[in-house]
Amino acid sequence: MHFAIRFWLFFSLIGLAACSAPPTQDDMDASQAKPFDWQGHRGARGLLPENTVPAFLKALEYPQVKTLELDLAVSQDSQLVVSHEPWMSHHICSHPDGRPVTEAEEDELLIFQMPYDSVRQYDCGSRGNARFPQQQAQPAYKPLLREVVQEAEAFAKQQERALPRYNIEIKLEPDYDGVKAPGPQTFARLLLEEIKTLGIAERATVQSFDVRPLQQLHRMDSSITTALLIDNPNGVAVNLQALGYTPDIYSPYYKMVTANVVKTVHDRGMKIIPWTVNDTTAMKALIELGVDGIITDYPDRIRDVIKR
Secondary structure (H helix, E strand, O other), rough: OOHHHHHHHHHHHHHHHHHHHHOOOOOOOOOOOOOOOEEEEEEOOOOOOOOOOHHHHHOOOOOEEEEEHHHHHHEEEEEEEEEOOEEEEOOEOOOOOOOOOHHHHHHHOOOHHHOOHHHOOEEEEEEEEEEEEOOOOOOOOOOEEEHHHHHHHHHHHHHOOOEEEEEEEOOHHHHHHHEEEHHHHHHHHHHHHHHHOOOOHHHHHEOOOOOOHHHHHHHHHHOOOEEEEEEEOHHHHHHHHHHOOOOOEEEHHHHHOOOOHHHHHHOOOEOOEEEOOOHHHHHHHHHHHOOOOOOOOOHHHHHHOOEE
């Protein structure tokens, strides 16, 4: 009897130890694992027309997506329009009468030279996108940032999921100033005012390849999270020197990410979130390197990367 009790206690303790052992990354679900920022690029560009309300709501159907990534242009009447290009793209847009926009017409169809009521009349979804054959074509217009946030917040509450973060890119280059977009100070001010009005300042990141609007925003309100987008080989130190301050996030093209880049970024107190990663093998490799998030056109592929 005494031996049987000792035998039982021994295996009970083993069982308890197994139950209390810390879970591995593979064992953890999305709520237990180290916080990781999966971002839906232009909403869910691989699945629905980019930078449209349906695409953003689609991204939020995937519980791992914490952040909606989007781009901004400014209309003639100073409205913040969600659009990757500050013009009507000949790749995806059609005139109000259904005629496809031609490449030659793009310089005439600048959002900064059009009131938003006119911008909204263009269909940038029915033609689909040749680069994304899985994308479901459907009529779609370029929404205002305000509409995207309102619709996303309402959808998140309806689905009883956490309210999303917003990674908002200021689309600006020096030769855009005054022609295709306002100057960096005005652009930054318009966005800062809007995210505060919408009540999302604490859940918003402002990103740009152009250091000028980030510098302006940092001067106006240094509490706003900023991300420096990178597509050059200059290296972390040189790029930060050009920016003039250390942002919260360093966001390079994913093929530029190495173990050394990740360490350098983390050593400088920043997070690293690469763009735009659609291959699941690359996603897994980047996670192994220690990145803090991934921006992807295909939020449906996240399930193939993490154990659910």
